[in-house]
Amino acid sequence: MSDSDRSRNGKHIHVVAGVIVDARDRILLARRTEGRDLAGLWEFPGGKVDPGETPEAALVRELREELGIEARVGTPVIAVPQQYPHKRLRLDVRRIDAWTGTVKGLDGQALVWVPSHKLASYAMPDADRPVVAALQDPDRYLITPEPGEDAARWLAALRAALDAGVRRVQLRAPAFAVGDPGRWRTLVERALAHVRDTGAEALINDDVAMAEAFGIGVHLRAPRLRTLSSRPLPKTQLVIASCHDLEELRLAQSIGCDAAVLGPVLPTASHPGAPGIGWERFVELREQVALPIYALGGMAVGDVALARSHGAQGIAAIRGLWPG
Numbered sequence: 001m002s003d004s005d006r007s008r009n010g011k012h013i014h015v016v017a018g019v020i021v022d023a024r025d026r027i028l029l030a031r032r033t034e035g036r037d038l039a040g041l042w043e044f045p046g047g048k049v050d051p052g053e054t055p056e057a058a059l060v061r062e063l064r065e066e067l068g069i070e071a072r073v074g075t076p077v078i079a080v081p082q083q084y085p086h087k088r089l090r091l092d093v094r095r096i097d098a099w100t101g102t103v104k105g106l107d108g109q110a111l112v113w114v115p116s117h118k119l120a121s122y123a124m125p126d127a128d129r130p131v132v133a134a135l136q137d138p139d140r141y142l143i144t145p146e147p148g149e150d151a152a153r154w155l156a157a158l159r160a161a162l163d164a165g166v167r168r169v170q171l172r173a174p175a176f177a178v179g180d181p182g183r184w185r186t187l188v189e190r191a192l193a194h195v196r197d198t199g200a201e202a203l204i205n206d207d208v209a210m211a212e213a214f215g216i217g218v219h220l221r222a223p224r225l226r227t228l229s230s231r232p233l234p235k236t237q238l239v240i241a242s243c244h245d246l247e248e249l250r251l252a253q254s255i256g257c258d259a260a261v262l263g264p265v266l267p268t269a270s271h272p273g274a275p276g277i278g279w280e281r282f283v284e285l286r287e288q289v290a291l292p293i294y295a296l297g298g299m300a301v302g303d304v305a306l307a308r309s310h311g312a313q314g315i316a317a318i319r320g321l322w323p324g
């Protein structure tokens with residue numbers, strides 16, 4: 001255990017919260033009342049799971065007690081492990097499929113219905129930042145492989161991945177980019193036509209100048225992250241960082257990155273023999289920052305739900321998301 005990990009402490013509590021959406025597609029937030037921990041912050045309605053209670057039963061009970069509704073609990077959104085100064089939390093967030101009754105703040109709490117894209121403008125506890133990202137942002141982050149000699153085939157595979165629903169892609173080809181920068185630039189331009197056409201988001205690997213030139217995001221390699229004291233691009237362009245330990249995650253958070261990629265979680269085909277950090281360690285690191293984090297290393301499409309259950313935004317992968 002490193003020095004910075006020694007602050008992990010406090011009682012462990014399991015909290016369930018619901019994403020309640022109205023007919024106008026707005027999400028319900030409740031304001032924590034005075035005198036409670038984190039008073040004044042906005043949260044998803046819910047509360048602690050009692051001993052012996054299932055999470056579903058706890059959520060139905062909490063929503064009945066706090067809002068006066070009878071809810072039907074739906075699918076999991078994300079379960080966020082979070083370390084607070086005096087407690088460790090697992091915030092288990094579920095969609096509410098349907099409810100009866102009229103929503104009222106029965107504990108005197110203020111309530112507000114918020115369009116999804118405005119959630120981030122409400123002050124919320126740290127554990128809720130990954131929840132908001134899970135509701136809004138892509139759960140799969142594709143990292144491209146090297147194009148090799150067949151650029152047309154690479155573009156066709158990229159298009160197939162986008163058509164299969166990938167909405168966030170890192171254009172990465174370090175050997176190709178160094179070998180023939182002019183050709184790489186042309187290929188990026190052609191790739192961006194597909195990205196824009198499908199309404200996806202693109203980031204370029206490590207090259208801030210190229211991100212500026214194309215008006216896209218940048219994916220920071222860890223050595224570059226370590227040289228930065230502020231976000232290298234405005235809020236309108238994504239900044240995601242590769243992280244391998246707590247120090248890098250904290251730095252990514254402090255410079256205002258939108259998300260991080262942490263791994264390898266499991267051993268990968270590209271680094272056979274190198275052990276992954278495992279899901280347990282992923283959780284230990286996840287809970288010490290408020291950043292959305294993609295799990296990298298040995299991930300495939302079918303692992304998104306598993307990743308979400310460990311507090312990840314989703315998966316980042318080359319092979320696992322690249323067709324063919």
Ligand SMILES: Nc1nc2c([nH]c(=O)n2[C@@H]2O[C@H](COP(=O)(O)OP(=O)(O)OP(=O)(O)O)[C@@H](O)[C@H]2O)c(=O)[nH]1
Nearest residue numbers: 015017036037038043044045046047048091125127128
């Ligand atoms: N319901 C809910 N709780 C959340 C969210 N985010 C988050 O950090 N929490 C934390 O989860 C715990 C919820 O427990 P609770 O609602 O029963 O809180 P409480 O005031 O009775 O207990 P506490 O103040 O002693 O912790 C609180 O510590 C709260 O700060 C959220 O979005 N919804």
